[in-house]
Amino acid sequence: MNKVAAYSQTVSTNDLVVQHADLVKRIAHHLMARLPASVIVDDLIQAGMIGLIEAARNFDGSKGASFETYAGIRIRGSMLDEIRRGDWVPRSVHKNSRAISEAIAAVEKATGRDAKDKDVAAQLGVSLDDYHSMLADVNCGKILGIEDLGVSEDVLSSEGSRAQNRPFEGFAEQRFQGALADCIRGLPEREALVLSLYYDEELNLKEIGEVLSVSESRVSQIHSQALARVRTRMRDWTQ
16 A cells, blocks of 8 residues: 555544544443443443544445444444453342343243243242342343344444355354344243333333333343343353
């Protein structure tokens, strides 16, 4: 690459970063709504800016995706990586999350049907109120959601081109995405609806509560139980 071309690429990259800096802030504040209070928004923004710069450098418009869509995925991924490294979740949250998933798996294996709240509470040996408190703790401490299972918002840009060079990995990912979609469709109706409203429509818990005519805390419980059920049913894929 000659100096003129290199300078032109640098200017283009800088322009994209400047034009989309607000996108980083929007994504950071959206994530903050579901993160513990100990997470600092400036840390997310800093990580997101790194993702934005990488997106500006690597974006290939010939793939058909808009830069904002591509950058949004990269920004969010960079923020999630920062959160994983920080691991702000208390140890008790990890413990409760595992216990709930294991209890759901045990109940559904024994009964052959969807585990209800009271069934899971009985399996855990706790009261229904205590089980709901565990769900609330898991949701409040939850740093990552369904993304931890490997869900991609779309296969775009250079990720798609790399998959073409690794056909088996691309095929495996397609099978996983299909299995996950089937899993979510197989959830109890209210749990599937909460996940859809939360992740697809990007409503917050209060807004979902208004749609379902239930309290925000109840939505939090449904959300946590839905994710625990998905993790349980997708265990063969994620281990």
